[in-house]
Amino acid sequence: MRIVVDLNRCQGYAQCVYLAHEVFRLTGTEALTYEPNPDDARRLEVERAAAACPVRAIMIDRLDGAERGAAS
Numbered sequence: 001m002r003i004v005v006d007l008n009r010c011q012g013y014a015q016c017v018y019l020a021h022e023v024f025r026l027t028g029t030e031a032l033t034y035e036p037n038p039d040d041a042r043r044l045e046v047e048r049a050a051a052a053c054p055v056r057a058i059m060i061d062r063l064d065g066a067e068r069g070a071a072s
């Protein structure tokens with residue numbers, strides 16, 4: 001899966017870090033870093049993190065179907 005965080009929107013509330021700490025990390029006080037291509041096994045926690053983000057900064061882009069379609 002692929003995720004994008006709109007860092008202009010992100011206010012460093014850290015909800016995503018609590019819910020998916022393998023994927024999202026806060027460095028310093030407000031700088032969010034994240035794994036842009038987390039394993040599909042993390043889908044549920046990433047979806048929970050996206051839903052919990054107060055400013056809806058986390059976008060989940062499911063390429064699975066599109067990629068498979070393009071490859072075949």
Ligand code: SF4
Binds near residue numbers: 010012016
């Ligand atoms: S929950 Fe949203 S605002 Fe908070 S750190 Fe994560 S992406 Fe940023």
